[in-house]
Amino acid sequence: MTSIEKDNPTLKGVLPKDYGRASLDKQRLGELIDLVGTIGLGDAESRSQDVLGRVYEYFLGKFANAEGKGGGEFYTPQSVVKLLVEMIEPYKGRIYDPCCGSGGMFVQSEKFVLAHGGRIGDLSIYGQESNNTTWRLCKMNLAIRGIDSNIGPHNADTFHNDLHKDLKADFILANPPFNISDWGGDRLREDARWKYGIPPVGNANYGWVQHMVYKLAPSGIAGFVLANGSMSSNQSGEGEIRRQLIEADLVDCMIALPGQLFYTTQIPVCLWFLARNKKNGKFRDRRGETLFIDARKLGALVDRTHRELSEEDISRIAQTYHAWRGEKGAGKYADIAGFSKSATREEIESHGHVLTPGRYVGAAETEDDDDMPFDQRMEQLTATLKSQFAESAKLEKKILKNLASLGFTGKELP
Numbered sequence: 001m002t003s004i005e006k007d008n009p010t011l012k013g014v015l016p017k018d019y020g021r022a023s024l025d026k027q028r029l030g031e032l033i034d035l036v037g038t039i040g041l042g043d044a045e046s047r048s049q050d051v052l053g054r055v056y057e058y059f060l061g062k063f064a065n066a067e068g069k070g071g072g073e074f075y076t077p078q079s080v081v082k083l084l085v086e087m088i089e090p091y092k093g094r095i096y097d098p099c100c101g102s103g104g105m106f107v108q109s110e111k112f113v114l115a116h117g118g119r120i121g122d123l124s125i126y127g128q129e130s131n132n133t134t135w136r137l138c139k140m141n142l143a144i145r146g147i148d149s150n151i152g153p154h155n156a157d158t159f160h161n162d163l164h165k166d167l168k169a170d171f172i173l174a175n176p177p178f179n180i181s182d183w184g185g186d187r188l189r190e191d192a193r194w195k196y197g198i199p200p201v202g203n204a205n206y207g208w209v210q211h212m213v214y215k216l217a218p219s220g221i222a223g224f225v226l227a228n229g230s231m232s233s234n235q236s237g238e239g240e241i242r243r244q245l246i247e248a249d250l251v252d253c254m255i256a257l258p259g260q261l262f263y264t265t266q267i268p269v270c271l272w273f274l275a276r277n278k279k280n281g282k283f284r285d286r287r288g289e290t291l292f293i294d295a296r297k298l299g300a301l302v303d304r305t306h307r308e309l310s311e312e313d314i315s316r317i318a319q320t321y322h323a324w325r326g327e328k329g330a331g332k333y334a335d336i337a338g339f340s341k342s343a344t345r346e347e348i349e350s351h352g353h354v355l356t357p358g359r360y361v362g363a364a365e366t367e368d369d370d371d372m373p374f375d376q377r378m379e380q381l382t383a384t385l386k387s388q389f390a391e392s393a394k395l396e397k398k399i400l401k402n403l404a405s406l407g408f409t410g411k412e413l414p
Helices: 002-007 026-037 044-048 051-073 078-088 104-115 132-144 205-215 235-247 311-324 345-350 374-405
Strands: 093-097 123-127 169-174 216-227 251-256 269-275 289-294 340-344
Touching (some): 051 104, 051 132, 078 104, 078 269, 093 104, 104 132, 205 235, 205 269, 235 345, 251 311, 289 311
Parallel strands (some): 093 169, 169 216
Antiparallel strands (some): 216 269, 251 269
16 A cells, blocks of 8 residues: 555555554455455456446445445445536536545546547546545545546535635536535625525535535536425525526526435435526527426336436437537427426526426326327217216215215215
């Protein structure tokens, strides 16, 4: 470990060095080293790939799964990270994560650049993590892949000790801890970051939102995970902050995700995408518009408790967004009932500034309605209703008969 740190200055003081402690069984440690020593890395092609990094990522995921709720502190499911990255397309510029965990957002961003023929050196990585162990995991994760980054000289709380005070990021990717109440908001009542309203002491959600808005460059875009309640809550001034964010035309896209994607919670969460300038010349002018996507029906269970978004799911969502904002080669955008809707600021205002996609996308058209003539459809529905009435009358007689056997006449019913 000392030798590795000597050759990798970014890991100085980070790696564990307690393998010689008496409590560790020396025979088992020796057997483990022998076992690892027998693992081959395959042919030349396999060795040229990021094998060690992929192994590290695999074990992070397995460990997060075993940890359950605690696992979410350092690991965001890969399919969610990939969706965020595919949405905002961080090709070139400064990328920032204010609660970077084990660095999954950075790793996926670099993979994205490589997959699209870009240069890794075009991305400058900045991050911060409050948990010391998780900060070390991140340092190791990035060092294994040879990714240059600035995640601070030590772990630190983003709200109370911002290690990148002057940073203005082109891209922000984050998965802040959901609904944290002990974030020390009472000590930040007059913070310069609260331009759109002071976040409640009992919930950090809108503290994270405004911190990220504050960190965005003039043409920057942010994509991040938040609890579903952030889309509609009106408690402790959150609704007013959301209204001001909408009126400032910062909300670019909202996505409702299916449940069971995260280790921390079984409930569904949402993705927010904020754009500092919707008329920046890179895409079409979409001022006064917000895209809503309801992806709650997507994804498939990979085990009894966890769901994943497939490559097709990720592509469908990302392509819808790219077409909507007018990217070249993305095709022409059109609303899809039950899935996507481009809404105006006036429509959002009419819904009380609630950002829940289900309010806007409507219900999906059923296949039965597509080609069936109206007369035939009405005949079918009438027949179904008639049979349901008959079944209802039959059940009513049966219930009254059972009541009579218990000494009730049925007159007692309302």
